[in-house]
Amino acid sequence: MENHNPPSCECTIIHEDAIKRVRAAMPSNESFYGLANLYKMFADNTRIKILWALSREEMCVCDLAALLGMTKSAISHQLKLLRLSNLVKNDKLGKNVYYSLADDHVRDVFEKGFEHIGHT
Amino acid sequence: MENHNPPSCECTIIHEDAIKRVRAAMPSNESFYGLANLYKMFADNTRIKILWALSREEMCVCDLAALLGMTKSAISHQLKLLRLSNLVKNDKLGKNVYYSLADDHVRDVFEKGFEHIGHT
């Protein structure tokens, strides 16, 4: 009855104080959305392999396709997403397009991930 | 013709040396799979909010449902995935089930993410 947030929960609120504290410190919806989107880029087998490879060497689309045993098209589609997320940049050189990591921050995110994997 | 890796690329290999170097240092398929799966847990708006909230306070399902304005069912489904990925643990207490982060590593992954967001 007194639900102001439409698709709300169907229960009597138990720890209102805790909820208030958390809500007060909560980042904006946009922050979460952006963060989730960042992680989405790491959340696919192909993309994570591409990112890892590029963290090692600058590579062109064909190189990545050969490395991962996939078509240029599939790789190109994923590279586009990575580009739109500002995780990789490209450098046109003749017929080839060389891709590399946009910045070293990407490498950091990786390391944290691999650490966690190692721990479990 | 000499493609041993079936769904391979359709191009003459350009930088065979680079590919060899990267392939030599490449983590196993399982590692990438595990890592992608870890990031997948952070790659959804609901789950990332749950994880963030739990990094602040231990909470029961109803609390999370109220906080995020969602049904207990939706929250419970996501908590199950997080549990299976060993990112959260639960503590039964009477009628309530209290959830909290499984370990502090999770918090670290967050921070790296928020840092990156802040930089761009």
Next chain:
DNA sequence: TCTATAGTTGAGCATATATTCAACTGATGT
């Protein structure tokens, strides 16, 4: 200019996944 090759793109398809819904379990209090 003509051909070959690197790369991109959009549509279509198949799969994965987030939420809803309804039914259920289990603990509490009367």
Next chain:
DNA sequence: ACATCAGTTGAATATATGCTCAACTATAGA
């Protein structure tokens, strides 16, 4: 014992997404 409420679960649905395919652009070399 019974009603109530927290939480879980499985099926169903709607949406998101990764890859394929075919067509396209652009650059290099003949």
